[in-house]
Amino acid sequence: MDQLISANLVDLCAVLMLLTSVMAVATTRMKPLITLFSLQSVFLAAEAFIVAYTSGESHIYIMCALTLVLKVVVMPRMLLYIMGKIHVDKEVDLSIGIPGSLLASGFMIFVSYYIAEPLISTMETVERSCLAISLSIILIGLLMMCTRRKAITETIGLLMMENGLFLGAIALSHGMPLIVEIAAFFDVMVAVIIIGIFANRINKSFNSVDTSFLRRLKE
């Protein structure tokens, strides 16, 4: 593959990831949301594969494999399992409506591009536009966490943030040293487990995983 094609493919994957993010923001049902997340992870793996192939850095392959295993297979299943176990509604509650969320995510994308612009101009790697996209995905993930009321959707938001982060990591720096990546994955895993446990406990104590009920501790 020549340079141009690979650059285009990288951009394509990144854009697809962003697209899944935006779609996730607009999704009101739980299962499609999880599907979107695994789809995004697939694109992330693809991106990793392309970068690994182009740059010839073998450790990115490991990353690619990890992503496929953990984020495409394990994580969605685990989320579905938790969902089944604690009987979450199929509906996703939004605190601001879909148009509002979409507008906000559009704003986030704009902000990301604006912020990343001076950085991109000095960069020489092919994956320049990935910085802006990964920042957008992070911000949109955070936005999702702000607008979703259910504990599970918050988790998905966090995981999508992580995806954006890895997009940035892979694209910008051809993957950080492997140890970091593995560690990060590990951390995410543990986080998800804990979140799962707590979501369970929250369910027990509050009869719903709607986190907006968790409002006892305030001033």
Added chain:
Amino acid sequence: MNADILVLVAAMVASSLLCIAVRNRKAVSTVMPACSLLLLALCLNLCVPVLGGEVVDDGVFWMDPLSAVFMLLVAFVGFVASLYSRAYIGLEAEEGVVSRRENGVYYSLLIVFISVMMLTFTVRSMAVVWLGIGATTLVSTFLVGFYSRDESTEAAWKYIILCSVGITIALFGLTLVYASTVGVIDSDHALDWPALMEHASELDPNMMRMAMVLIIVGFGTKVGFFPMHTWLPDAHSQAPSPISGLLSAVLLNCAMYGILRFYGVSEVLDPGFASTIMLVFGFLSLGAAAFFIITSRDLKRMLAYSSIENMGLIAIGFGIGTPVAIAAALLQMTAHSVTKPILFFSAGNVIQSYGTREMSRIRGVSRSMPFTAAALAVGTLAIVGCPPFSVFVGELSLMLGALDSGMAWAVALTVALLAIVFAGMARNVFPMLSGEPPEYARDLRGFSRTAPLVILIVATLALGLFMAESVSDWIGNAASSVTGVFP
């Protein structure tokens, strides 16, 4: 490989295993403080030469005076908190609030928590530091949500979500730092802090700027900077009191350590950038905390806000950015770490005795539990910066640092806000001491209840009143290693 560190790591692993292995309720509550005392001793053995300027530098590990200061604080407060846990959790176990299994889990988690925090400061790569900070969150989540009450679950939930978001943001910052080192540092050592420092001026400045914002906001969430502080009062108020003390006194420092390392790099590359951000967050935190404190109702929440206030002060010190101010900030941090547990532990005593955290319902502490009342009063006066306690020296040297660099306005603002903090703390704490105690309030005594408080009070007094030349040199060394590879 440095033998001392290896011994320390081995001791950590061994004590963690031991604490997990011991099943007996009484035994584990003795073994665990003993283990943390051992860790403290080993840590002293390791850190004292480092503080004097002998940098540990081999493969995975890297310790300079800055990390030694942080590590010593963790070991010290960790020990005191373990000792206090004996009394605190012991009583809960006796009363049946805490089951035998939970009791074992508590001590195992506690020693792991302490160990992870200590390990965070020994490593060379900032990526691993990040990992350590992340791991502390995970471990401590269980401690925060230790009680299976609704509120505890809620607090733990908020804690883990917000802190995970925070460290994710910080990791993105790290990624950008890594990206900015491309072509400058060999990629295997790109995030090694000594290498970063060495090549600081060659990094991509634009990238570093953005990275610094992400890192300060990200780790700042865990430090408790306003407005990312929101998890902090919940977690501190819901955790068992020894854990609250530990969270406030050293966990926040861990995240601060993460910021500091990059702060140093950024200040070399781009002087005045990171420090300005720190200054802004410092004043935001100090100001917001001051107003939160005035009308607090919950004792431990108020103490949590006071932690935010102190983190703000420390950030202001780094924000000023001169060596004097950085040393002052480190001193203030040390002072806070030594002083804040006094408050949380004595608050723990009060809460166990009165069965409430509502300050308006706690009256007559000085009658019902004189020692605790004295400790609470001393702790309050110490934390708001009354002499002769260490926070006073910290705050004064902070002011000196600010004045030294011509920032009289910062001093004026700080003084005004500190006055509000004082008024707020005094308004809330001191009425609790006076008045007529309710009948159900009882005095709680015991060695492991008293000893930690005495140790901490002596420590804060000693730091405030007398400081041997060598100790001030240590702080000076630590300060100079913030902005430069030492030596």
Added chain:
Amino acid sequence: MVGTGDIGLDSVYLIILFAPAAIGMLCGLCGRSGRLPGILCAVSCVAGILCFPFHTFSPGLSYELPVGSYLGAYAVSFDQLGSIFISVSSVVFLMVMTHMSHSGHGYTPRYSGMCCALFLAVTLCMCADSAILLLLAWEAVSMVTFLMARTDGNESARWRFLAVTHIGGLVLMAVYGYMWAATGSGYLHDWQGVGGIVGPTASVIMVLLLFIGFGTKLGTVPFHAWMPDMYAASPTHTTVLLTTVCSNAAVLMLFRAVYAYVGADGMTDAGMVLVVLSAVTALWGAMESMIQTEPKRILAYSSMENMALVTLCLSLGLVFSPSSPSLTALVILAGLLHALNHSVFKSLMLLTVDSVEDVTGERQIDRLGGLAKVLPALSAVAFVGVASLAAIPPMNGFISEWLMLQSLIGTDAIASDLRVAMPLLVAMMGVCGMIVATSYARLFGFMFLGRPRSKGASEPRPLRKGSIGPVAVLAGMCVAMGMLSYPLMDALSEGACAVAGIDASYRDGLSGSLEPLTLGIMIFGTIAVVLVASRLFSRGRTETDIWGCGGTLDERMQYSSEGFSQPLVRVFHPFYGDTSGIEGGRYRTRFQEPFVKYIYIPLGSILLRTSLQVKRLQTGNIQTYLGYILATLVVALMAVRLL
């Protein structure tokens, strides 16, 4: 311990001065006896009294502790001014301790230990040579007096005190920190002329802040709000120590900071501002003291007035400084001397009030009366006290007020804008002096004169043995410091001029002559002559009832204290903001301090309201919290991008 000067005697003196009090403090904390710390404190006090003699014998005493703090060493040094202050304060301290040991309060070991700590703190304030020691000692003074003020039902007052003084302490920390940073030295003797380093604007601000910072302790408006309650509700001995020795320390530190460190150059305008502030404080203190009904409150406001006169003098010195060194020396002397005099007569009055409270069990002057008949000795010393307070010759209070008026009238000699303001200041002094005289006449009259207004006053317990002794000594000092004031004035002025770097004699600033000794002898002589002469006309004497227009008067038909001050309250009605009305069948006049009403209460409610608003940020909703993080991130990134 090794002294930096010659080893032997200096070290011995320092040990005798500090060690007993330090040991006493520890004994008080750990021990069970209140007597031992008291005795140890008395030993230190005696050593303190000898401070000035020792200084004349061996000047330049200084010492530095081998272990320092993070912020520098602990060093002390004694100069002439400081040692005079220490000596006089120690006398007062000793008398208070003696009185305490003979009073019926049953003070705990803790309290005696606190006294030791206070002695240490105050003495260190006066002789500290390193900034850190000074600040520590100064805060320790607040802290210890705060602890010593503990009584039932006094909580809000003492917390208010602590809050206000702590805020003052913070201000001082900032100012001293500034000087510290400017000179780069933690030793106070290096701070000479720091005003020149920091520039005129900073100097002016520093001087203003110094007056505010110490003003919180001295009760400058509007920082006096804690005073009356604190004075009234604390144990009397705490009040005495707080208002005398602590104020002395504050005055001395203020004087040193303003005149020695910052310097009085270019301070004319700041001086004028402070003059006005002090004058307002003095007037307000005098006016408020006249309407109080508790002896200790009357004396609290009187302290405020007296300390305002001291700060008035010190700020006048700033105004005079550029044009006339001798007038500056005079006015400074007047201020410092007044501080010392005040500590003597105020402790005398407060101790008397304590005895009165003790024997009668009454705390309202409206329930006292007629004590002069049953307690003639106490009434005699109290008379000396009020005479001093009211500046009646030849008492010591008269001498310092005379000096003040002399310096004001002498203003004419200098061509400055102050000349036009001078008449107003003279008038202020006049009004103030007469109002406080009214207030003291009222205090004395309602406590000791007339007929008893309650059972406690009509059948008082006998006075405790030995409690009259210290009061009598203080009364003697009032007379002695009045009649023999010249040696004291010379020594004090010499010390003050040395500190302030003034090269002039205060005597050149005097526009009239005063011979207190001759005047005193003449007054006492004339009284004696008149007394003897009146004996010659000794005719018969019949016991009668008081003339009651034909009926008999019961003791409630005497003038009430409220009525006594009523005419002046009516005259000054706009300032008092009093409200009158019928309450529970009695006509009452209610006063609320305008400063509390218009400054403190609104300020407090603003803070509280802001706090409640800020607290709404903590919604308890995690989505909001995540929103904060998102917003912060976006704002921070945008800010960095834009800037």
Added chain:
Amino acid sequence: MIVVEVLQAVLLIALAPLMSGIVSKLKAGMQNRPGAGVLQPYRDLYKLCRKGRAVSGSCSWIFHAVPVVCMASMLILAAMTPFVYTGVLAPYGGLVTVVYMFTMYRFAMVLGGLEGGSTFGGMGSSREMMMSVLIEPALLLGIATLAVLSGAGTDMGDISEAIATMGVAAVGPALILAACSFMITLLAENARIPFDNPTTHLELTMVHEAMILEYSGKELAMMEYSSMLRMTVFMAMLGSLFLPWGISCTGEPVSLVVSLVLALAKMLVIAFAMALVESVLCKSRLFKVPNLLTVSFALSLIAMISLYIL
């Protein structure tokens, strides 16, 4: 010159009842009454001294000390005031001390009023203090005006001498205004109409009389005498400080004689003025008094400021 100084003090002390008698006589004359003789006060005092005392059982030593202190303070004041000669027997502390001696007198008298334990004593004391609060600034300012005008410090003899030697040059707005102010002060201080009525015994209007109500016999005599002496001293001060021309500065016999004659003439003029005021005006309400005193204060303030402005 000590002899002259002593004689001058003795003269003042001896003349006090006479001045009081003269004022009463002049007043009576203006009111078309024959009035008592000018020597009547001497006779009154003598009579009182010979009488026994009626003392309330509740009175303490203060009650008996007050007349002594009052009288002593006034005697000292008499020794401090220049009358015919600028040198004085007791020049200690100058005018400021004089003011404080007046305070001493007033303070003692107020305590005496309170000591009586009756309703009237307290009332009189209270009113007296109210007036003195308002008098004091005017008095002090008057003195300050003199000190500044003469440039001779605050010693009374020096001021008198300085103004006398300045001659007509001294007569300016400052001096005139200050003199007017001092005249008002004199009336107020000495319990004259319109501030107080020295002869009233109507309870509601009493000020000075109320305070000495409980005294009788020799103590009343001492109180009465001190108040006469106070008036005389005030008159002498007005004469020798504000109108000092003719006063003997050297102490030579001829100048002394001239000075004595002039001084007595001045006293008579002042007495006449007082009698005139007392006959023309009536006693004003207590709460109107502050207005009058404020006028006095304003006069002396203007006097003082005019020194700097004009």
